[in-house]
Amino acid sequence: INWFPGHMHKARQEIATQMRRVKLVIEVLDARAPFSSENPLVPQLRGETPSLKVLNKVDLADAEQTARWLERLEQEPGVVAVPARATHPSDAQKVLQRGEELLRTGSNKASLVMILGVPNVGKSTLINAMAGKNVCRTENRPAVTQRQQKITLTPRITLLDTPGFLWPRLAPAECAYRLAISGAIKDGIFDFDEAASFLLHHLVGVYPEVLASAYDFESPAPDETNAAEWTRSALRAIASKRNLMRTGGVPDLERAAEVLVRDYRRGRLGRISLESPESVDSDEYRLGKED
Numbered sequence: 227i228n229w230f231p232g233h234m235h236k237a238r239q240e241i242a243t244q245m246r247r248v249k250l251v252i253e254v255l256d257a258r259a260p261f262s263s264e265n266p267l268v269p270q271l272r273g274e275t276p277s278l279k280v281l282n283k284v285d286l287a288d289a290e291q292t293a294r295w296l297e298r299l300e301q302e303p304g305v306v307a308v309p310a311r312a313t314h315p316s317d318a319q320k321v322l323q324r325g326e327e328l329l330r331t332g333s334n335k336a337s338l339v340m341i342l343g344v345p346n347v348g349k350s351t352l353i354n355a356m357a358g359k360n361v362c363r364t365e366n367r368p369a370v371t372q373r374q375q376k377i378t379l380t381p382r383i384t385l386l387d388t389p390g391f392l393w394p395r396l397a398p399a400e401c402a403y404r405l406a407i408s409g410a411i412k413d414g415i416f417d418f419d420e421a422a423s424f425l426l427h428h429l430v431g432v433y434p435e436v437l438a439s440a441y442d443f444e445s446p447a448p449d450e451t452n453a454a455e456w457t458r459s460a461l462r463a464i465a466s467k468r469n470l471m472r473t474g475g476v477p478d479l480e481r482a483a484e485v486l487v488r489d490y491r492r493g494r495l496g497r498i499s500l501e502s503p504e505s506v507d508s509d510e511y512r513l514g515k516e517d
């Protein structure tokens with residue numbers, strides 16, 4: 227998946243310029259995929275500036291994985307990590323409080339705080355909830371915020387909002403799938419079939435009971451030789467459970483793939499994380515993403 231429209235190039239340049247004046251970076255990450263949803267440009271641009279990593283949508287993530295991610299992220303120098311549901315104003319206020327604590331400099335002047343996040347991660351919802359009023363448009367589709375915008379959040383914090391953008395090369399492929407499944411990549415840019423196949427294999431491997439309880443699909447994890455056939459039978463089960471039939475009673479596997487991803491996004495499959503700290507430990511991962 228290669229997705230980097232012109233306005234994103236411009237955004238990157240603007241961020242590099244503004245970063246020099248920024249006292250704190252708030253990185254809004256998807257709690258279900260904190261590694262994949264982190265902008266790889268940030269560590270490179272941030273330098274010594276402290277970072278507050280907000281693991282948002284924790285209501286949709288596996289609580290045990292979230293706890294492990296929080297611990298892992300705080301091992302990075304200059305990083306504080308907090309869980310949040312941007313849709314809950316009290317969570318947003320806690321994020322704001324942590325931000326103010328990190329800025330405690332003795333000066334009464336407002337500090338510039340940059341907020342970043344991939345499309346659809348909940349950045350606008352969080353900003354509005356921190357501000358206590360609607361200062362950002364929120365929409366359940368990626369890439370609504372187009373320009374940088376300064377918002378006076380408190381007397382001590384001026385927030386620099388940035389467009390929700392992705393980076394030039396979405397690699398490794400697993401990261402691209404996790405971003406697509408979580409909703410950061412516009413529908414139509416990626417293939418629901420591939421995303422669904424990735425999600426099905428993740429589910430059967432890590433949350434084996436989910437496919438049976440949601441779609442009555444009870445089949446053990448496939449091996450490499452029958453993976454494609456296994457995926458089709460899972461999609462057939464979803465199509466039949468949801469009555470997704472083409473004329474003639476043929477199960478509509480394309481719609482089944484889309485329904486699976488949408489069910490996941492809405493939390494209808496339960497609280498499910500897409501990656502654990504260990505799943506991204508290999509050098510292949512780290513280097514692949516920084517490339």
Ligand code: GDP
Pocket residue numbers: 282283284285286310311312313314343344345346347348349350351352363364365366367368369370371390
């Ligand atoms: P942005 O593109 O990052 O600004 O994302 P938005 O703030 O527009 O939010 C995208 C969608 O995610 C909206 O439908 C929000 O209601 C939803 N959302 C935001 N935060 C949370 C959260 O903590 N939990 C859940 N379940 N949904 C959230």
